[in-house]
Amino acid sequence: MARIVMKFGGTSMAGTERIRRVAQIVKRQAERGDEVAVVVSAMAGETDRLVNFCREANPLYDPAEYDVVVASGEQVTSGLLAITLQAMGCKARSWLGWQLPIHTDNAHAKARIGTIDSEELLASMAGGTIAVIPGFQGLTDDNRITTLGRGGSDTSAVAVAAAVKADRCDIYTDVDGVYTTDPRIVSRARKLKAVTYEEMLELASVGSKVLQTRSVGLAMKEGVRVQVLSSFIDENAPSADTIPGTMIVTDEELENAQVERQLITGIAADKNEAKITLTRVPDRPGAVSHIFAPLAESNINVDMIIQNVGRDKGETDVTFTVPQADLARATDVLQNQREAIGYNRLIPDTKVAKISVVGVGMKSHAGVASTMFTALAERKINIQAISTSEIKVSVLIDEDETELAVRVLHTAYGLDAD
Ligand code: ADP
Ligand code: ASP
Ligand code: MG
Numbered sequence: 001m002a003r004i005v006m007k008f009g010g011t012s013m014a015g016t017e018r019i020r021r022v023a024q025i026v027k028r029q030a031e032r033g034d035e036v037a038v039v040v041s042a043m044a045g046e047t048d049r050l051v052n053f054c055r056e057a058n059p060l061y062d063p064a065e066y067d068v069v070v071a072s073g074e075q076v077t078s079g080l081l082a083i084t085l086q087a088m089g090c091k092a093r094s095w096l097g098w099q100l101p102i103h104t105d106n107a108h109a110k111a112r113i114g115t116i117d118s119e120e121l122l123a124s125m126a127g128g129t130i131a132v133i134p135g136f137q138g139l140t141d142d143n144r145i146t147t148l149g150r151g152g153s154d155t156s157a158v159a160v161a162a163a164v165k166a167d168r169c170d171i172y173t174d175v176d177g178v179y180t181t182d183p184r185i186v187s188r189a190r191k192l193k194a195v196t197y198e199e200m201l202e203l204a205s206v207g208s209k210v211l212q213t214r215s216v217g218l219a220m221k222e223g224v225r226v227q228v229l230s231s232f233i234d235e236n237a238p239s240a241d242t243i244p245g246t247m248i249v250t251d252e253e254l255e256n257a258q259v260e261r262q263l264i265t266g267i268a269a270d271k272n273e274a275k276i277t278l279t280r281v282p283d284r285p286g287a288v289s290h291i292f293a294p295l296a297e298s299n300i301n302v303d304m305i306i307q308n309v310g311r312d313k314g315e316t317d318v319t320f321t322v323p324q325a326d327l328a329r330a331t332d333v334l335q336n337q338r339e340a341i342g343y344n345r346l347i348p349d350t351k352v353a354k355i356s357v358v359g360v361g362m363k364s365h366a367g368v369a370s371t372m373f374t375a376l377a378e379r380k381i382n383i384q385a386i387s388t389s390e391i392k393v394s395v396l397i398d399e400d401e402t403e404l405a406v407r408v409l410h411t412a413y414g415l416d417a418d
Contacts, residue, residue, distance in 0.1 A: 002167040003035040003125070004240075007135065007157035010044035011174040012231040013077045016084075022231060023084040025172065029240065030090060030130055037121070037131040037164060039157040040081055042073025047136075047150070059328050063108035067137075067147045071097070074134030074153070082132045092130040095121060097137035097145065102156070104138035104146045107299060111138055111146035112214070113155065116163040125164070133160060150325075154215035162222035169224050170240050171211065172231035177246035178203075178210055180415045181267040185406050188416040192265070194249045194257060199265045199358055202392050206356035207270025219248060251360075263361035263368065264413040269402050270354040273303060274327040275384070276320055278334070280344035283316040290341045291318060294333050300326045304354070304385045304396055318343075319385060321396065324350055352384065353402040356394040357409060369393045375412035381405050 006029060008022050022040075030036045041047075050070045054061045078094040085092035100121060104111035125131055135153025138146045148155050154171060161169035178200065179189040195203075197220035204213040210228060219226045229245025238244045249257070281287050288307065295302055305320040322330045327348060334346055362368045369386075372393055376383060381404065385396040397405055410416055 001033045001035065002241075003164060004029055005037045005039065005157055005161040005164070005166045005169045006240075007039040007153060007169065007171045008041065008081075008231055009153065009171075009173045010041040010046070012172055013040055013042070013081070014044040016080070019077070019080050019084050022172075023081060023088055023090075024235065025231060025233070026081075026085060026130060027088055027090055028235075032239075032241075035125040037125060037133060037160055037166070038081065039133045039135045039153055039160055040074060040077045041135050041153040042077055046073040046076075060332065064144055067108050067111075067145050071134075071137040071145050071147050074136050078132045078134040082130075085130055085132070090130055091128055092132055093124070094132045094134070096134060098139045098143070100133070102138040102159070104140060104148070106140040106142075106144070106146065108144075108146055110149040110299070111140070113138055113148065113159045113218075116159060118160075118163040122164055149212065149214070151209055151212035152214075154212040155218060158215045158219045158222070158224050158226065161224045161226075162218065167225070168240075169219070169226045170245075171215075171226060171228045173210065173228060174230065174232060175210065175228075176230035176244070178208075178228050178266075180265070181406055181410050182208070182269065185269065185403050186410050186416075189410065190415060190417045192246050194247045194254055194259055195265060196251050196254055196360065197248055198251070199360060199391065200248050202356075202358045202389070203266050203268050206268045206358065206392060206394055207272070207354065208266065208268040216248065261361060262359065262413070262415065263365055264357050264359040264415065265361075266358050267406055267409050267413070267415070268356050268358065269406050270356075271399055271402060272324045273321040273352060273354050273396070274324045274330075275349040275352045275396065276322060276327075276330060276334070277347040277349070278318045278341065278343040278345070279347065280315040281318050282342045283314045287341065288318065290337060291320075291334070294337050295322070295330060298329060298333050300330050300333070304387045304394070306385050321352070321354070321385070351399045352396050353399045353405075354394050354396050355402065355405045355409065356392055357413065358392045360391050362391050362393075371412055372409060375408050376405060379404060379408050381408075 135156035183189040226248040308317040
């Protein structure tokens with residue numbers, strides 16, 4: 001007997017028919033005699049719909065009330081899955097975020113999970129009842145509902161897996177594993193048998209939305225075994241226990257598995273960034289901190305930053321990126337600080353995309369960045385900003401060139417499947 005946490009994403013939960021297929025996969029796992037907890041997303045498109053309602057009501061909405069609205073999508077699917085499992089003769093019940101409870105901090109719309117009270121849940125699972133848990137939601141110390149940021153159900157699943165000490169956390173989605181790049185963009189993308197926590201963390205953080213970044217960080221910290229696999233399977237498909245998907249593993253496990261390592265593991269694209277340029281900022285000590293300190297205070301993450309070469313008269317342009325979802329708030333903050341910063345114009349641009357190549361091989365090989373720049377230059381794709389880390393190189397380009405850039409780079413690094 002094993003204890004398994006299964007997570008199903010939005011496409012897998014989109015409608016009664018699909019929920020029935022999910023219930024069959026869950027039932028099959030439970031019939032092996034395993035203790036099962038299921039974490040579910042809202043139906044595909046539902047969270048976007050709810051976010052839009054908030055924006056329409058007020059673009060500068062109160063994040064605490066936003067959480068009340070957007071957490072509702074998962075409440076619906078968790079109840080529906082419990083009903084469907086019961087109809088198939090399984091014992092099942094839902095556990096809303098506040099019923100466990102899943103404790104979080106109070107950073108609304110991007111809350112972090114602290115602890116999960118899992119005693120009752122474990123007792124119920126031990127009694128053979130399948131636990132159905134809405135992903136994405138938690139509770140602050142003063143009993144307000146929180147959500148964990150877009151894609152947060154992955155993190156809910158890993159957190160539950162850590163809390164109940166699960167043998168494995170299976171993330172079921174609409175692709176059958178982690179690929180060298182988004183298989184919807186590049187049809188010759190290759191499926192990876194295994195990928196290290198470190199690489200998956202970097203891939204997720206630069207936009208491979210197959211797993212939420214925090215879920216990978218948490219899995220790494222807590223040693224949770226995570227598999228990514230498809231929910232679009234028939235009853236004859238191999239069971240999850242044979243690891244048909246992609247396993248997230250330690251460096252050591254990857255070495256032992258003797259999987260051939262490429263210089264580049266994967267390529268990711270992120271269209272959810274926005275670029276802000278402040279023109280004619282005074283070129284003197286402290287000017288930059290007047291820009292970034294108030295953004296940090298407002299909990300807005302700044303990613304790429306370029307301070308251009310100073311113009312005449314001791315002025316410079318400063319360009320940086322923020323999540324598109326935070327653009328309205330960032331603009332508001334910067335406009336309020338206009339005098340303190342002393343800039344001339346604020347130019348927002350949402351038509352940008354960040355393309356990143358990731359691989360631990362980079363640590364020991366030179367030339368990865370120059371291959372990238374050359375391949376993009378050959379296709380006349382202009383680079384607007386660059387950032388790097390030990391195992392990643394990212395560039396900012398025009399959003400319209402995203403697909404082309406990813407394809408070109410996939411070929412340039414020799415990743416195309418035969
Ligand atoms: P879910 O609703 O199940 O959480 P997501 O849409 O969040 O699913 O994530 C799955 C999607 O991630 C896939 O449909 C695919 O388009 C995308 N994706 C991006 N990069 C990758 C990658 N490297 N490997 C696999 N899928 C990827
Ligand atoms: N429903 C939420 C979202 O769309 C959380 C998730 O599906 O992971 O972001
Ligand atoms: Mg997701």
